[in-house]
Amino acid sequence: DTGVSQDPRHKITKRGQNVTFRCDPISEHNRLYWYRQTLGQGPEFLTYFQNEAQLEKSRLLSDRFSAERPKGSFSTLEIQRTEQGDSAMYLCASSPTFSFGTGSWGYTFGSGTRLTVV
Amino acid sequence: SQQGEEDPQALSIQEGENATMNCSYKTSINNLQWYRQNSGRGLVHLILIRSNEREKHSGRLRVTLDTSKKSSSLLITASRAADTASYFCATAAGNKLTFGGGTRVLVKP
Numbered sequence: 001d002t003g004v005s006q007d008p009r010h011k012i013t014k015r016g017q018n019v020t021f022r023c024d025p026i027s028e029h030n031r032l033y034w035y036r037q038t039l040g041q042g043p044e045f046l047t048y049f050q051n052e053a054q055l056e057k058s059r060l061l062s063d064r065f066s067a068e069r070p071k072g073s074f075s076t077l078e079i080q081r082t083e084q085g086d087s088a089m090y091l092c093a094s095s096p097t098f099s100f101g102t103g104s105w106g107y108t109f110g111s112g113t114r115l116t117v118v
Numbered sequence: 119s120q121q122g123e124e125d126p127q128a129l130s131i132q133e134g135e136n137a138t139m140n141c142s143y144k145t146s147i148n149n150l151q152w153y154r155q156n157s158g159r160g161l162v163h164l165i166l167i168r169s170n171e172r173e174k175h176s177g178r179l180r181v182t183l184d185t186s187k188k189s190s191s192l193l194i195t196a197s198r199a200a201d202t203a204s205y206f207c208a209t210a211a212g213n214k215l216t217f218g219g220g221t222r223v224l225v226k227p
Contacts, residue, residue, distance in 0.1 A: 004160075033214065042206050042217035043161070056213060091160055106151050106163030107215060114158070 004110035006092050012116045013082055020078045021113045025094030032075050033107065034067055035091040036060065043091055049075060050097070082117045089114050124207060124221040132226050137194040139221040141207030142187075148210045150183055152192050155204045155220070164192075164205075197225045 005024040013019050025032045030051055035043035046065070047057045051072035061067075064082075069075040079086055093107035125140045141150070149168045153161040167174045167183045167190070174181045180193040194201055202225045208215040 006160075031213075035217075040219075042219045045214050045216065048214055089158075093161075106153070106166055107161075108163070109153075109160035111160045 004092055004094055004108050006090075006110035006113050008113055009111065010114050010116075012118060015084060015117055016081055018078065018080045019082060019115065020076055021090055021092075021115075023075045023077070023092030023110060024073075025075070025092070026108055027073075028096065029094035029108070030072070030097040031095045032069055033093045033095075034075070034077050035093065037089045037091055037112070038087075046077075079115075082115075084117045087115055087117045124205070124218045126221060127219070128222045128224075130224045130226065131197055133197060133199055135197055137197050137201070137223055137225070139192050139205055139223070141190045141192070141218055143190075143207075143209045143218075144188065145209075145211060147185075150181075150190050151208045151210065151215065152179075152181060152190075153206045153208060153217075155206065157203075161206065194223075197223075199225050199227045201225045 007022045011019055033048040034046040036046055037043040045058050046061050047067050049069040052069050064080045067077045089112045091109055091112045093109045095107045096105055123142050129137055131137050147169055149166055151166045152164045154164055155161045165176045165179055165181050167181050169185055178195045183190045204220045204222045206217050206220045208217045
């Protein structure tokens with residue numbers, strides 16, 4: 001287990017289609033995060049999981065977006081009825097639970113899934 | 119929304135020179151982190167500084183934090199062509215990181 005894996009690396013889809021992305025975090029990490037990044041901008045928070053529980057969702061995450069983390073392992077992010085504005089890099093990251101306590105760690109990011117909606 | 123704002127937005131330097139970039143933020147934080155991103159790739163964690171720390175070093179990196187001014191700086195000394203990347207500050211508050219817009223650094227050989 002060498003890092004966070006995301007699949008696919010690239011996805012081109014027609015407007016209106018549904019897409020699903022997968023993220024496999026580092027196995028010891030309890031927390032899993034999804035971010036979206038558009039060209040020239042920093043990553044924007046979408047949602048995060050503590051084990052299998054989805055604890056926070058951004059207002060950016062419209063009804064067309066849904067994320068799951070069954071059994072607290074891998075996670076999927078689904079976008080329904082894609083729009084051109086959904087074109088972006090979707091980044092997944094994981095971290096140990098006590099990231100912001102006395103034993104703080106950074107996030108480990110995957111390489112991302114680049115979505116292009118045509 | 120992005121809490122951090124990096125300055126400058128872009129920086130071009132010669133190999134061997136130092137690169138300094140700044141980050142300002144708005145709310146109280148637990149810690150502040152810096153990440154590097156090479157073109158089209160994921161982010162790589164560089165360094166973390168806690169809110170009760172003022173300065174931290176890691177190899178050629180030096181980070182400062184001034185919580186009274188809500189600002190941080192990242193210094194890369196003796197830059198190399200391989201340092202060419204975008205650099206992001208991220209503030210930790212609550213249970214997530216909030217990223218700034220980044221500084222794009224070009225190191226010319």
